[in-house]
Structure formats: structure tokens, C-alpha cells
Amino acid sequence: MTALAPLASPTLALPAIVAAADPHAQRHFLEFFAATIRNPHTRRAYARGVGDFLDWCAARGVTALAQIQPLHVAAWIEELGRTVSVPTVKQRLAAVRHLFDWLVRCQVVPQNPAVSVRGPAYSQRRGKTPVLDPHEARALLDHIDTSTCIGLRDRALIALMVYSFARVGAALAMRVEDVFVQNRRLWVRLHEKGGKRHEMPCHHNLDEYLHAYIDGCGLAEDRKGPLFRTVARGTGRLSRTPLPQANAYQMVRRRADAAGIGTRIGNHSFRATGITAYLKNGGTLERAATMANHASTRTTQLYDRRSDQVTLDEVERVMI
Structure with missing residues (x-):
């Protein structure tokens, strides 16, 4: 166990069943998270699901x-479904199934007890992410005080997510050099999930906001530095530390409250807002999928909220 300490972290603390196993099993358990899962968010979610299951078994x-037998997995899934959402149940079952696939390949266990267990049925035609209408999004951007570097940064980040349909993780991973000129237009380079690189030309508003931010905060010469940064404590100036996603969420909530927006938006709301506005103005679903870097238009449809307006119009017909 001592030899494994450098690999362990609070997220990957060994459950009791694994801690009682031999070093071979312990090592391969940790390798599953450290070597096979590259996305840190997926790693945390899988570690949480696996830890919950193994603690339940213990x-x-x-x-x-x-x-551990299929009956254990099935009973856990049945119990879990009473307290969490169906997508969460399916994600946690996938975590357990993938872990035991790995342990079978590493000859730690003889069989995968989760492979025969079916998760709950789930079909989603509409996403749950709250969105803004174009007037609210415009009001939010216009309400930001851009007399400071913080204001310039916040406006540029929100505009990037709206106009380029960028995920917040891809936006916060950008370096200054990922904003570049090509064909006499400003472009952005986004590093999406799965190591995919996605380049997009900038909307004229985003072009203006990015130029104002980079030039106004003196970032142009620091090409390798992070594009969106924290504020150095006590100085009001930007540091060289990338802005964490949790800080971006707090910023979005603070800016929305200051602009008088009641919708409980988050970082992902701007992706859905941009896609919906694009489709409302005659854009095609296929083009939207390309711009959003979606592998399938079925994913893009989850961000399409044009039907919300139709539903609202119909509700108002109930004239009582």
C-alpha cells in the first residue's frame, strides 16, 4: 500500500475492498483511472461511481x-434509481462496467459482474440546460463594465461561448495563440473533448471583444500563456493562472444577477443560447452540428430550443 501512495489522491482513495486486496489488484485499480481515462471530469465522475458501488458492497x-456478482450490481442499480436521475444511474453503471472490463483484462477478477446488468431505459429529445433569448444575452453582454481587465475578460469569455458555441472547458483551455488571424479574419482554436482541435472564424462582435480584451490587458506578447486568467490577489490585474471552471460559473451567475436576469443560467447555457439563435435565423441543423463540433445532429438537437417559443405562444391561446 505504501508504494501506491504517490499514485493516490483524494479522488482516487482506495475503497475498503480494494485496500484489502493484494498489491497487483490495487495497482491495476489505480491504473484504470490514471491510465485509461484522460478527461478529468470523467475520471472524477467514474471514481465517485465506483467508490459508491464498492462501499455499498462492503x-x-x-x-x-x-x-462481486451480477446480483450485487443489479441490486445497487435498483436502489440507486430511487435517489438519483436516470442519466446518473447509467453513468455509474458504465463506470463499474468499464472498471471490471479492465480488471478482467489485467487478470484481477475472472469475470465482469456488470456486463449482463441492464441499466434503466432513457430517451431525451430536449436538453435541460437553461437558455437565454437573444435580448437577454445582448443585455448581459452590454451590462458588463469593460473599464477594467476583469470586465473585458468576462465579456470576451461569455461572447466566445455564445458566438462560437464553445464548451466552457474548451474556452478555458485556450492560450493566447489560439486567437489568430486567417484570411483577414480573426479565428479561434478550441481544444475540445477527446483531443479534437476545432477552429472557427469569429463573429464580428466576438472579434471586437477579443481584440479589446487581448490588447487592453496586454496579453498579445504572452502567446503561450492562458487566454482567460484569474485576477492576482490585491492587484486587480490578471495573473498567469488559468481561470478555473468553478470561478467561471460564479462569474456568470454574478453577471446574470447584476443584469437582472432571472433564468438560472450556467456556463453551458451560452452554448445552447448561441445554437438556438443561429437556428432561429435560418441556420441548418447540419451546419450547427459542424460549428458546435458535434459528431451527430442528434446531439445538436438537444440544444435547439426553438420549440419553447412555439409552446409559449400556444399556452397564451388559453384566454380565460
Whole structure:
């Protein structure tokens, strides 16, 4: 166990069943998270799901990984479905299934107890992310005080997510050099999930906001530095530390409250807002999928909220 300490972290703390196993099993358990999962968000979610399952098993007298049977997985899934959403249940089942696939390949256990367990059925035609209408989005951008570097940064970040349909993770991973000129237009380079690189020309408003931010805050010479940065404590000036996603969320909520927007928006709301505005103005679903870097238009449809306006119009017909 001591030899594994450098690999462990609070997220990957060994559950009791794994801690009681031999070093071979412990090492391969940690390798599953450290070597096979590159996305940090997926790693945290899978570690949470696997830890929950193994703790559940330990509380019911299971003392070794090889003792876990399909019945245990099925009972856990049944119980889990009473307290969390269906997508969460499916994600946690996937975490357990992938872990045991890995442990079977590494000859830690003889079989995968989760492979035969079916998750709950789930079909989603409309996303749950709150969106803004174009007037609200415009009011939010216009309400930001851009007399400071913080204001210039916040406006540029929100505009980037709206106009380029960027995920907040891809936006915050950008370097200054990822804003570049090509064909006499400003472009942005986004590093999306799965190592995909996605380049997009800038809308004229985004062009203006990015220029104002980079030039106004003196970032142009620091090409390798992060594009969106934290504020150095006590100085009011930008540091060289990338802005964390949690800080971006707090900023969005603060800016929305200051602009008088009641919708409980988050970082992802701007992606859905931009896609919906694009489609309302005659854009095609296929082009929207390309711009959003979606592998399928079915994913893009989850961000299309044009039907919300139709539903609202119909509701108003109930004239009582």
C-alpha cells in the first residue's frame, strides 16, 4: 500500500475492498483511472461511481472483488434509481462496467459482474440546460463594465461561448495563440473533448471583444500563456493562472444577477443560447452540428430550443 501512495489522491482513495486486496489488484485499480481515462471530469465522475458501488458492497459483507456478482450490481442499480436521475444511474453503471472490463483484462477478477446488468431505459429529445433569448444575452453582454481587465475578460469569455458555441472547458483551455488571424479574419482554436482541435472564424462582435480584451490587458506578447486568467490577489490585474471552471460559473451567475436576469443560467447555457439563435435565423441543423463540433445532429438537437417559443405562444391561446 505504501508504494501506491504517490499514485493516490483524494479522488482516487482506495475503497475498503480494494485496500484489502493484494498489491497487483490495487495497482491495476489505480491504473484504470490514471491510465485509461484522460478527461478529468470523467475520471472524477467514474471514481465517485465506483467508490459508491464498492462501499455499498462492503456494507453488505462483500470482502473481495472476485466475490462481486451480477446480483450485487443489479441490486445497487435498483436502489440507486430511487435517489438519483436516470442519466446518473447509467453513468455509474458504465463506470463499474468499464472498471471490471479492465480488471478482467489485467487478470484481477475472472469475470465482469456488470456486463449482463441492464441499466434503466432513457430517451431525451430536449436538453435541460437553461437558455437565454437573444435580448437577454445582448443585455448581459452590454451590462458588463469593460473599464477594467476583469470586465473585458468576462465579456470576451461569455461572447466566445455564445458566438462560437464553445464548451466552457474548451474556452478555458485556450492560450493566447489560439486567437489568430486567417484570411483577414480573426479565428479561434478550441481544444475540445477527446483531443479534437476545432477552429472557427469569429463573429464580428466576438472579434471586437477579443481584440479589446487581448490588447487592453496586454496579453498579445504572452502567446503561450492562458487566454482567460484569474485576477492576482490585491492587484486587480490578471495573473498567469488559468481561470478555473468553478470561478467561471460564479462569474456568470454574478453577471446574470447584476443584469437582472432571472433564468438560472450556467456556463453551458451560452452554448445552447448561441445554437438556438443561429437556428432561429435560418441556420441548418447540419451546419450547427459542424460549428458546435458535434459528431451527430442528434446531439445538436438537444440544444435547439426553438420549440419553447412555439409552446409559449400556444399556452397564451388559453384566454380565460
